Amino acid sequence: MSEKGSERPGRPPSGDGRNRDRILAAARHEFAAKGFRGATMRSIAAAAGVDVALLAHYFGNKDGLFAATLQLPGQAVQQVQGAFDGPVGELGERLARAYLSLWEDPGLAGSLRATVASALAHEGAREQLRELLTAALPEDVHSLLPGDDPDLRLGLALNHLFGIALGRHLLRLPPLADRDLPTLLAAIAPTVQHYLTGPLGRSVEPATT
Amino acid sequence: MSEKGSERPGRPPSGDGRNRDRILAAARHEFAAKGFRGATMRSIAAAAGVDVALLAHYFGNKDGLFAATLQLPGQAVQQVQGAFDGPVGELGERLARAYLSLWEDPGLAGSLRATVASALAHEGAREQLRELLTAALPEDVHSLLPGDDPDLRLGLALNHLFGIALGRHLLRLPPLADRDLPTLLAAIAPTVQHYLTGPLGRSVEPATT
Numbered sequence: 463m464s465e466k467g468s469e470r471p472g473r474p475p476s477g478d479g480r481n482r483d484r485i486l487a488a489a490r491h492e493f494a495a496k497g498f499r500g501a502t503m504r505s506i507a508a509a510a511g512v513d514v515a516l517l518a519h520y521f522g523n524k525d526g527l528f529a530a531t532l533q534l535p536g537q538a539v540q541q542v543q544g545a546f547d548g549p550v551g552e553l554g555e556r557l558a559r560a561y562l563s564l565w566e567d568p569g570l571a572g573s574l575r576a577t578v579a580s581a582l583a584h585e586g587a588r589e590q591l592r593e594l595l596t597a598a599l600p601e602d603v604h605s606l607l608p609g610d611d612p613d614l615r616l617g618l619a620l621n622h623l624f625g626i627a628l629g630r631h632l633l634r635l636p637p638l639a640d641r642d643l644p645t646l647l648a649a650i651a652p653t654v655q656h657y658l659t660g661p662l663g664r665s666v667e668p669a670t671t
Numbered sequence: 672m673s674e675k676g677s678e679r680p681g682r683p684p685s686g687d688g689r690n691r692d693r694i695l696a697a698a699r700h701e702f703a704a705k706g707f708r709g710a711t712m713r714s715i716a717a718a719a720g721v722d723v724a725l726l727a728h729y730f731g732n733k734d735g736l737f738a739a740t741l742q743l744p745g746q747a748v749q750q751v752q753g754a755f756d757g758p759v760g761e762l763g764e765r766l767a768r769a770y771l772s773l774w775e776d777p778g779l780a781g782s783l784r785a786t787v788a789s790a791l792a793h794e795g796a797r798e799q800l801r802e803l804l805t806a807a808l809p810e811d812v813h814s815l816l817p818g819d820d821p822d823l824r825l826g827l828a829l830n831h832l833f834g835i836a837l838g839r840h841l842l843r844l845p846p847l848a849d850r851d852l853p854t855l856l857a858a859i860a861p862t863v864q865h866y867l868t869g870p871l872g873r874s875v876e877p878a879t880t
Contacts, residue, residue: 592843633791637822
């Protein structure tokens with residue numbers, strides 16, 4: 463929760479948190495622009511306008527700093543977790559909306575793009591990226607889903623949303639990047655619902671809405 | 672077509688093509704490991720075991736070399752294009768199978784992974800990555816699809832397949848990476864079909880098979 467509101471312009475945390483957030487923002491930018499190997503503690507400190515010793519103080523080393531850039535702000539985790547409250551028959555729509563809305567948030571979008579781009583290019587960071595994908599799931603999520611392979615259901619649903627976010631915000635594939643969010647949500651929510659609760663591997667059920 | 676069979680172990684092209692393919696393989700590896708900025712013409716030449724002048728001869732400069740690493744082999748283009756032949760009601764299944772099979776091909780998978788990882792991290796390469804996604808589409812593809820927003824239909828279908836390939840082969844999300852291809856195809860083919868020909872934005876039709 464200490465990161466609540468981090469990187470929201472106009473709402474800078476005070477004191478320690480402010481320096482920490484400034485370092486994280488600079489690190490995301492440097493990792494995205496130069497890759498994990500190309501970015502250095504020194505170049506990140508310079509971009510953040512702080513002494514390199516402060517980076518070591520907060521994050522230990524470059525691995526620790528990189529791991530910290532992959533943390534979702536507590537606010538974002540809550541937003542996705544909140545989508546699991548409500549009728550399971552509309553979970554696909556709520557989850558798609560909550561997840562894709564994160565990527566439309568001007569305070570978050572830049573760091574999500576930078577984080578995902580650098581993590582995809584850095585083999586050592588993929589474990590952390592996998593954790594990021596599932597970080598916002600409630601602990602009892604499996605009990606909400608049909609018993610036939612709930613792992614695959616969740617994997618397909620989350621991976622599909624991740625792929626849509628990549629296509630819209632990172633790759634900027636024109637039809638995905640140009641349409642408004644409601645159009646996109648209307649098109650993909652039934653699919654996410656199908657992955658979560660439909661008859662996998664046989665046919666696709668009509669959506670409930 | 673000159674790249675047919677490139678990077679297939681045991682079937683090295685002869686003469687010029689062989690050097691060119693060796694440079695491309697080294698370049699994909701260097702770009703993936705060090706990023707576009709970190710990799711140099713010199714380091715790629717060294718990895719390929721050729722003189723750096725040969726890189727300039729074939730590809731001009733680093734931009735030209737990078738663009739060349741993003742070309743799909745002619746064989747792969749043909750495989751995806753072939754999926755468009757046949758009843759449109761089963762296009763989703765054929766397209767999913769053709770596309771995901773590329774990523775299972777031991778002669779192609781390594782270079783696809785390396786290419787996509789470095790292109791996602793390199794902002795200047797995303798235009799080329801977008802072209803790669805649509806390179807294998809037949810010219811008359813729009814005439815096969817319903818008239819309501821065929822661009823969005825194709826974008827959603829191709830982006831979904833790209834996302835699944837990323838999740839399975841690059842991110843290695845356990846449920847996607849661990850299941851066999853038929854299980855995965857059975858789960859996603861109806862979704863790809865829905866995006867291509869189903870009633871977008873309203874509900875999901877049962878698959879025809």
